[in-house]
Amino acid sequence: MLSEHFSVEELTASEVAARAGIDNTPSSEAMRNLLRLAEGLEMVRAALDNNAIHVTSGYRSLRLNQMVGGSKNSMHIEGLAADIICAAFGPPLGVCRAIATSGIPADQIIHEFSRWCHVGFAPEGHAARNELLTIANAVTGFQPGLRSV
Ligand SMILES: [Zn+2]
Numbered sequence: 001m002l003s004e005h006f007s008v009e010e011l012t013a014s015e016v017a018a019r020a021g022i023d024n025t026p027s028s029e030a031m032r033n034l035l036r037l038a039e040g041l042e043m044v045r046a047a048l049d050n051n052a053i054h055v056t057s058g059y060r061s062l063r064l065n066q067m068v069g070g071s072k073n074s075m076h077i078e079g080l081a082a083d084i085i086c087a088a089f090g091p092p093l094g095v096c097r098a099i100a101t102s103g104i105p106a107d108q109i110i111h112e113f114s115r116w117c118h119v120g121f122a123p124e125g126h127a128a129r130n131e132l133l134t135i136a137n138a139v140t141g142f143q144p145g146l147r148s149v
Pocket of ligand 1: 057
């Protein structure tokens, strides 16, 4: 376990990687970041009234990130971001807003496609940007703020 509620397996599991036979084992640097991510997710879990969080995507190796169409500078590659859903708490937009207003030092909170919440944490030694974004589709791209789409 990386923390009380999050395991390495949960933060590195990928159906796409498994199907494509891609090794998604994190580097030692990514492993250290995953510890940081797990700590952040514990705070997120608490902000979501201690409801269980489902991580749909955490760490992605470079190859896996390319396969799933992740952005080139994705913090998933660093092991510092997770896509989460928390059905017991509410829809993704509500999850995003709850994290944004919780005071948790998140680097980025992105409401993605109305399907999940992307939450990222700053690398050690860097200040969290508390950036809030929404992406509805690839054409319109990222827009400022958390909004329904
Ligand atoms: Zn993401």
